[in-house]
Amino acid sequence: MKALRPERLIAQQVWHTALLNRAVVYLGLFVGLVVVYAVYTGWATFRKQNGLRTTYQQQARHDWLNNPDKHPHRMAHYGHFAFRPKPPLSMFDSGMESFLGSTLFLEAHKQNAVNFSEAGFSTGMLRFGEISLALVLQLLLPLLIFFLGFGSIASERETGTLKIVLSQGISWRQLIVGKSLGLIRLMLTLFIPIMLVAAVLWLTGQAGVVSADQVVRFGLLALAYGLYLSMCCVGAVLVSAVSASANVALVRLIGLWLMFTIVLPRASQALGSALFAAPSKVAFFDRIQDDVLKQGDSHNPNDPHYRALKDSLLAVYRIDSVEQLPFNYSGFIMAEGEKISATLYNRHYDELLAIYDRQNQFSRAMAFLNPFMAIKNLSMALSGTDYASFVDFGRQAEQYRYDLAQTMNELQIRSISNRKPGPADKPAVIDRKHWEDVPEFRYTALDVGPVLACQTISLLAFLFWGLALVYLIRKLSKTLRAV
Amino acid sequence: MLQAIELTKQYTPNRQTIPALNALNLRVQPGDIYCLLGQNGAGKTTTINLFLGFLEPTSGQALVGGMNVTDHLSETRRLLAYLPETVMLYPNLTGLENLRFFSSLAGFHYSTDELAGFLTTAGLQASAHTSRVGKYSKGMRQKVGIAIALAKRARVLLLDEPTSGLDPKAANEFSDILRRLSADGAAILMATHDIFRAREVGTHIGIMRAGRLVETLTTPDLTAQELEAIYLQTV
Numbered sequence: 001m002k003a004l005r006p007e008r009l010i011a012q013q014v015w016h017t018a019l020l021n022r023a024v025v026y027l028g029l030f031v032g033l034v035v036v037y038a039v040y041t042g043w044a045t046f047r048k049q050n051g052l053r054t055t056y057q058q059q060a061r062h063d064w065l066n067n068p069d070k071h072p073h074r075m076a077h078y079g080h081f082a083f084r085p086k087p088p089l090s091m092f093d094s095g096m097e098s099f100l101g102s103t104l105f106l107e108a109h110k111q112n113a114v115n116f117s118e119a120g121f122s123t124g125m126l127r128f129g130e131i132s133l134a135l136v137l138q139l140l141l142p143l144l145i146f147f148l149g150f151g152s153i154a155s156e157r158e159t160g161t162l163k164i165v166l167s168q169g170i171s172w173r174q175l176i177v178g179k180s181l182g183l184i185r186l187m188l189t190l191f192i193p194i195m196l197v198a199a200v201l202w203l204t205g206q207a208g209v210v211s212a213d214q215v216v217r218f219g220l221l222a223l224a225y226g227l228y229l230s231m232c233c234v235g236a237v238l239v240s241a242v243s244a245s246a247n248v249a250l251v252r253l254i255g256l257w258l259m260f261t262i263v264l265p266r267a268s269q270a271l272g273s274a275l276f277a278a279p280s281k282v283a284f285f286d287r288i289q290d291d292v293l294k295q296g297d298s299h300n301p302n303d304p305h306y307r308a309l310k311d312s313l314l315a316v317y318r319i320d321s322v323e324q325l326p327f328n329y330s331g332f333i334m335a336e337g338e339k340i341s342a343t344l345y346n347r348h349y350d351e352l353l354a355i356y357d358r359q360n361q362f363s364r365a366m367a368f369l370n371p372f373m374a375i376k377n378l379s380m381a382l383s384g385t386d387y388a389s390f391v392d393f394g395r396q397a398e399q400y401r402y403d404l405a406q407t408m409n410e411l412q413i414r415s416i417s418n419r420k421p422g423p424a425d426k427p428a429v430i431d432r433k434h435w436e437d438v439p440e441f442r443y444t445a446l447d448v449g450p451v452l453a454c455q456t457i458s459l460l461a462f463l464f465w466g467l468a469l470v471y472l473i474r475k476l477s478k479t480l481r482a483v
Numbered sequence: 484m485l486q487a488i489e490l491t492k493q494y495t496p497n498r499q500t501i502p503a504l505n506a507l508n509l510r511v512q513p514g515d516i517y518c519l520l521g522q523n524g525a526g527k528t529t530t531i532n533l534f535l536g537f538l539e540p541t542s543g544q545a546l547v548g549g550m551n552v553t554d555h556l557s558e559t560r561r562l563l564a565y566l567p568e569t570v571m572l573y574p575n576l577t578g579l580e581n582l583r584f585f586s587s588l589a590g591f592h593y594s595t596d597e598l599a600g601f602l603t604t605a606g607l608q609a610s611a612h613t614s615r616v617g618k619y620s621k622g623m624r625q626k627v628g629i630a631i632a633l634a635k636r637a638r639v640l641l642l643d644e645p646t647s648g649l650d651p652k653a654a655n656e657f658s659d660i661l662r663r664l665s666a667d668g669a670a671i672l673m674a675t676h677d678i679f680r681a682r683e684v685g686t687h688i689g690i691m692r693a694g695r696l697v698e699t700l701t702t703p704d705l706t707a708q709e710l711e712a713i714y715l716q717t718v
Contacts, residue, residue, distance in 0.1 A: 006588055009584065009587050009588055010588070013573070013576075013584050016576070016580075017573055017575045017576060020575035020576070021575060159571035160567045160568075160569060160570075160571050161571045161572065161573070163535065163537060163565060163567060164565060164567070164570070164571075164572075164585065164628070164631070165585075165588065166535075166537070166560070167535055167560055167563065167564065167565035167641075168560070168585055168588040168589040168635070169557050169560040169561040169588070169589055169590070170557075170588055171556075171557060481537065481538070482537045483532055483537045483538065
């Protein structure tokens with residue numbers, strides 16, 4: 001008969017005895033049902049939302065192109081909609097998707113906020129969190145692992161079996177590693193089918209066409225969750241090993257679960273916001289408005305900045321009124337105003353993002369205290385549903401808005417007469433074919449490289465926890481006692 | 484095979500020193516069945532735990548096969564088998580599966596027939612081999628414990644009140660097995676409260692009181708009544 005190492009023997013025994021336990025089987029089936037529900041709802045939401053967003057993005061483009069001949073400035077105010085496409089992996093982890101909105105109305109002179117979040121159209125129940133696959137893997141599966149692992153060593157200590165096991169000549173290290181491997185094997189029994197089902201639905205959600213970037217993201221997600229759940233397994237066994245009884249181990253593990261998944265995330269969020277206070281939305285836009293007025297009010301004919309601009313133009317063209325200019329003066333002023341307001345908005349927005357970034361960095365650094373934060377942040381980032389991806393969408397949409405407004409200003413400068421039309425004149429409009437000068441809005445998601453670079457702290461925290469557990473196994477193997 | 488040299492163990496809860504074992508000297512040779520008698524707290528289980536390496540001595544040495552347990556933990560554990568008062572195995576596994584697991588852990592890999600042979604030798608009826616241990620009586624579990632020791636080919640047996648709670652028939656069967664193991668050359672150290680069983684099966688008897696070995700006797704020299712009298716006088 002083939003000899004197995006003690007660690008593998010113990011792992012096999014953990015697996016075998018767990019499967020003989022009906023409670024474990026029923027619990028596994030329950031988690032399986034929750035997983036099926038989470039996977040299905042994630043997939044269905046992805047299909048529905050992406051279908052809607054694609055349809056409305058096309059509709060917005062269609063409406064834009066089908067405007068009649070118009071004054072370009074009216075078109076600049078007609079504006080455009082930017083819809084954030086739902087990332088394919090959002091069916092795995094919806095992250096901030098439901099709270100940060102997906103639709104931006106883009107128009108001249110004004111930076112609007114993202115609207116139409118799921119939360120805005122839902123009851124307060126959404127605040128308790130949707131059941132996504134990520135939620136199941138982050139919260140429910142660790143709880144199941146803790147339930148399976150709390151008695152792994154503590155129960156045997158209580159019953160005296162531990163003494164018989166150790167008296168066979170195996171070391172504490174072999175016992176802990178073996179029990180951990182057994183628990184990991186049990187975890188993988190649920191985890192691998194979950195990921196396979198998720199992969200199938202993820203592929204069908206994209207009609208089987210996936211980019212290499214998406215494949216890498218999915219692979220990294222699977223790897224990260226595999227590691228996270230394995231750490232939960234080792235943690236459960238270690239807590240069991242240091243506990244005098246199984247009851248004590250269970251209470252400790254549930255306490256840790258509550259601490260890691262509820263208390264510490266909320267506390268770190270609150271602490272981060274307190275340490276790095278961000279201005280309110282009203283204050284943020286008031287400050288921009290104040291700065292715009294200081295820089296120059298394009299609607300005020302006596303504004304010093306615009307008066308100086310006007311004087312310099314008159315001097316260069318050696319004329320005495322703007323009506324004599326060879327281009328449309330109003331368009332020129334609006335282009336200047338757009339440039340000033342966009343520059344100021346971007347500066348204030350960057351400052352605001354810097355504050356949010358400090359808050360997020362603080363929250364990410366908490367992953368060194370709480371591995372749940374590491375997987376949560378990494379999962380959202382790889383799924384494309386983290387804050388950074390929404391900021392990226394906002395930036396691309398703002399660039400599109402600016403280009404749209406300036407294209408219309410440029411058309412006004414070039415194609416609209418400087419002279420106000422009289423009642424008998426043709427209206428000051430341009431041909432509708434010019435609307436095609438504005439390209440369609442297409443959001444390009446961040447590549448996985450920059451995404452991972454943003455998550456350096458989370459990755460380091462993962463490494464830290466991995467090394468910490470290895471250290472604990474080595475340390476406790478020397479100090480643990482059977483009695 | 485089994486030797487305690489000035490073996491001492493003190494516990495220090497809350498900075499108080501509580502002596503559990505005080506300068507114990509004893510030797511158990513192959514073929515010996517050394518019975519340790521004494522009241523609860525006399526130091527019997529502490530002695531066994533020190534030989535098993537579950538406790539570290541405050542001073543002195545516990546030797547198994549001539550090796551210091553503290554320095555050669557895994558080597559000494561390979562030589563011995565341990566049987567507690569209540570053998571708690573894995574209740575969801577059968578007797579055969581439990582035996583396969585424990586003997587494999589000790590590095591022995593047997594066929595199913597060989598494992599069944601050990602269980603039969605230990606006195607477990609064949610029909611019970613494939614029943615779940617959760618349905619076993621205490622005596623049946625003790626027999627699986629003995630089978631584990633047999634399969635391990637242990638040269639030293641450490642038994643902590645193994646007959647406590649067994650019915651007379653099961654206790655008799657157990658004594659027979661011990662005699663057979665002893666005849667095969669095993670060195671057996673058994674902590675027990677059962678004076679009559681100790682007299683019947685033991686070759687040597689040590690009476691402990693407050694962590695000290697206060698009396699050492701050889702069984703052929705005395706009757707059960709005499710042993711009881713000595714015991715009562717000593718403790």
